[in-house]
Amino acid sequence: MKTNILTCLLIVAAITIKSQVAIGKTSVSNNSVSLEFSDSENKGMILPYIENKSAITENGSVIFDNSDHKVKYLKDNSWFDLSVDTTGKSDIAIQTSKPELSTAKTTIGNNTAMDSNGILVLSDANKAMILPRVASPHLNIINPAPGMMVYDTTKKQLAVYNGTVWSFWKP
Secondary structure, eight states, X not given: OHHHHHHHHHHHHHHHOOSXXXXXXXXOSSTTEEEEEOSSSSOOEEOOEESOGGGOOOTTOEEEETTTTEEEEEETTEEEESXXXXXXXXXXHHHHTSOOOTTOOXXXXXXXXOOOOOSEEEOOSSOEEEOOEESSHHXXXXXXXXXXXXXXXXXXXXXXXXXXXXXXXXX
């Protein structure tokens, strides 16, 4: 009897769970969002530090390339530099002693069968990720980490940090 009740509860929960995630807030702002961060804190999203990007083939991937200390994204099978500045730096000492689990992966969205080697995959074709929004991140994020990415609400543009300086991108 207890097993049947538990099974029914799990089925109901699985049907009602939405494939949307809010971090630092109670819910996402609208139905077009897969992943959204809180606006209430001056924090950014840190991209994965990659030492060898040759195995990454999924267009739209965004990384912090530790070989040259730049934030990059893969577009039309070519890496595009978002950092511009070549003076970036990073300390990956905390990572080097940790074993990597090659099967580690989280998928947010309805297309859970999506085949991708990413560690965080937003699988919906009709939803977007909203970056952490920070007013003047170069002034308000006190100790940014290399590979940090935010949306600058003052300048209304993408901001990335390479370990030394912020780079800003506008469409």
